[in-house]
Amino acid sequence: MKTVVISGGTSxxxxxxxxxxxxxxxxxxxxGPSPDKGEKFLTRADGLGAGPRSFFIRADLSLVAENEQVVAEIREKFPVVDALVLCARFFRSYRRVTDEGFEHNFALYYLSRFLLGYGLADLLEKAPRPVIMNVAGPGIEAGRIHWDDLGLERGYDGWDAMFQGGKLNDLLGVSFAAGHRGYRTRYVLxxxxxTATGFAGEFDPATAAHIRAMLRSAKPVEAGIAPIVAAIDSPPAEPLSAFFEGRRLDLRRHRSFDEADAARLDAVTRKLLAR
Structure with a gap:
C-alpha cells in the first residue's frame, strides 16, 4: 500500500x-482550499469503501504558512510518502497579491511546490520507489522569467504569469535533483x-472564450492521467525527467533546464522565504 499526497486533489x-x-x-x-470539495471527496471515497484510506487537508497553498502547516500535518500522520503529486494552479487574468505579499500565481504555482517538495523530501526517501510528480508545462518556449520582477508588478498578464510559473518549475526540478544526488527520489515534470477537466481560474472575457475553445478539443481525463500514473508507478531511472504530451524531453537541449539559472532561482527563493 502506497501513500500518495496530491496538491489540488479535489478537482x-x-x-x-x-x-x-x-x-x-x-x-x-x-x-485543497474548499471544505465543500473536501467533504465531497471524503463522501465519495467512503462510498468506494476507501473511507479509512482517504484524507483531506484544507489549505490555501498560496500562503507559505499554510504550506508549512500541511507539511507538519503530513509528517505527524504518515511515516512515509511514496508519491507527491503537485497539481494546484489557478489562472488569474488580473493580478492579485497574497496576504503575505507574494503575487498569487508565483506563490501557488511555484512557491507551494518548492515548499511541499523540500518539506516532505525525507519522508519520500523512506519509500521504496519515491517520486515527485510536478504537473506543469516543462520545456515550453513561450514566456520568460522576469528575474528583476518575479511578482510581475510591471505589466502583469495572466498568460505571462502562467508561462513564467512553468519555467520556474522546470528550474525547481533541476535544483531539487542536483541537491539530492544519490537519493532514490525521482523528480518528474x-x-x-x-484535458476535459475544466481550467480553474478567474478570467477576463477574451481569456474565458479562449479557454472554452480549448476545452472543446481537450482529451478525456483518463487519457490525460495515463502517462502520469505510469511514471508514478514506475519512476524513470534518472533523478530528473520531463515529459510533454507523452514525449520525453532532452533536458540538455532546453534552455529551460539551465543549471546556473536553477541555482540562481534557488538562492532567490530561499532569500524571499527567509524574509
Whole structure:
C-alpha cells in the first residue's frame, strides 16, 4: 500500500488521480482550499469503501504558512510518502497579491511546490520507489522569467504569469535533483496536454472564450492521467525527467533546464522565504 499526497486533489487531474489510487487500495491525501470539495471527496471515497484510506487537508497553498502547516500535518500522520503529486494552479487574468505579499500565481504555482517538495523530501526517501510528480508545462518556449520582477508588478498578464510559473518549475526540478544526488527520489515534470477537466481560474472575457475553445478539443481525463500514473508507478531511472504530451524531453537541449539559472532561482527563493 502506497501513500500518495496530491496538491489540488479535489478537482481536475488531481481529483482523477486521487480516485485512481484510492481504487487501487492506496492511502490518498488530497490538499485543497474548499471544505465543500473536501467533504465531497471524503463522501465519495467512503462510498468506494476507501473511507479509512482517504484524507483531506484544507489549505490555501498560496500562503507559505499554510504550506508549512500541511507539511507538519503530513509528517505527524504518515511515516512515509511514496508519491507527491503537485497539481494546484489557478489562472488569474488580473493580478492579485497574497496576504503575505507574494503575487498569487508565483506563490501557488511555484512557491507551494518548492515548499511541499523540500518539506516532505525525507519522508519520500523512506519509500521504496519515491517520486515527485510536478504537473506543469516543462520545456515550453513561450514566456520568460522576469528575474528583476518575479511578482510581475510591471505589466502583469495572466498568460505571462502562467508561462513564467512553468519555467520556474522546470528550474525547481533541476535544483531539487542536483541537491539530492544519490537519493532514490525521482523528480518528474509532466505536461499531459489539455484535458476535459475544466481550467480553474478567474478570467477576463477574451481569456474565458479562449479557454472554452480549448476545452472543446481537450482529451478525456483518463487519457490525460495515463502517462502520469505510469511514471508514478514506475519512476524513470534518472533523478530528473520531463515529459510533454507523452514525449520525453532532452533536458540538455532546453534552455529551460539551465543549471546556473536553477541555482540562481534557488538562492532567490530561499532569500524571499527567509524574509
Amino acid at each position: 481536475g487531474i488531481g481529483e482523477a488521480l486521487a480516485y485512481t489510487y484510492l481504487k487501487r487500495g492506496d492511502n490518498v491525501v488530497v490538499i 509532466d505536461f499531459p496536454g489539455g
